[in-house]
Amino acid sequence: MPLPRFEKLDEARKHSILDAAAQEIAEHGFDGASYNRVIERAGISKGAMYYYFADKDDLFQTVVEGCLAQWLGEIGFPFEADDAKAFWAACHTMYERSLRFMLRDPRNAALTFDIARATGPSAKHPIVQAHHDRLRAFVDALAEQGRGVEAVRTDLPRDLLVETLLSLLETGDRWLADRWDDAMDDEDVTATATLIVGLLKRVAAPDGESSR
Amino acid sequence: MPLPRFEKLDEARKHSILDAAAQEIAEHGFDGASYNRVIERAGISKGAMYYYFADKDDLFQTVVEGCLAQWLGEIGFPFEADDAKAFWAACHTMYERSLRFMLRDPRNAALTFDIARATGPSAKHPIVQAHHDRLRAFVDALAEQGRGVEAVRTDLPRDLLVETLLSLLETGDRWLADRWDDAMDDEDVTATATLIVGLLKRVAAPDGESSR
């Protein structure tokens, strides 16, 4: 976490620093992100940056955790669902909220998934690991709730299901990010959510209940 | 491609260089891979390396293309399939071959997918792009063949289906790589293939035909 001094800064300044970092990570990936470039972007001096953050990891951890927390706050989990139908409807709503968040704040939303699916060297980085664990725990809890109302199959290794769902979510996001024309209306969002949640359902629903 | 001199080297030497490079990429990712470390690993001098390869990209492109070519050669595509059942059976066989290749030569097989799913900066790299395009073309051709025998749905945007299948394949591979105890017998391979191809089927098969 940042040194206590950082909290005393005015909001605008804090935000501009964290935003510069988020932008850097979004552009160059977690591994490729350069502390020097963040400093340049934020328009402050090296001395100042090290006055507020202990080191590179300190800053990046703050950014990554902030993004994830915001995303989790946006989508509205946990929710109540008494049967399978209600469960999947709630999933649909959650995915819509996630999409809207992504359209509103592409950088933050994309970061959440980009970091989660990191491979190679960055995958071993503690910050990335922690992020991955938290996101996986969320999907796991979601699947568990689904199992409770027989909306989610139980015949698949639990971790395989979780990994699959995560990768599906991420693929949907990325597919969307690649071809949205930033003029998506409510109808488009709903349609896309139906598409992606439909895929999730096919994978996760018990046998014979995959059709809609 | 390597300078012509490289081809004149004895097989052992060639292999040891390419292998050192593959190992480096596998360990540090495409972006994180260091030419200097490859040189060190291969146990030759910098001068020698630059005598055989024009530059870093030249070497890495050679390695990546080699891996993909080997993988495509292993799995046995294209194949013949007159109906949906035969199509999915063939997919199962292909996936089994892919698994066996992966168990036999984990580095090469993993590379193929690791590079394909690269995000961030490396995703823009021409070598990675070319790799991604080739792999996507393969999945696309596969899906097209499936559509021809009504084994694959047509109600999904084509590119979304391709991306989804790719990410599913990759997730399966990674899931497997994480927890295999390198003492997998034929039975395990078949069971795993059934599991993963089952997921592919759920996603890709037309409505009402996802059950087995």
Added chain:
DNA sequence: CTGGGTTCGACCGGGTGGTCTAAGAATAGG
């Protein structure tokens, strides 16, 4: 002995994360 294919490693410019000193800004006390 010569000459060309091959190998070696010192060296280059540039970028990295991180340190540190010294000057500037602000705040306190008299």
Added chain:
DNA sequence: CCTATTCTTAGACCACCCGGTCGAACCCAG
């Protein structure tokens, strides 16, 4: 109002690593 002390900023500097260059040395055939 002036000074003394603390908080904050600035950027030169460090060691290290990167990919790439290059001239000298080596080896072996002619």
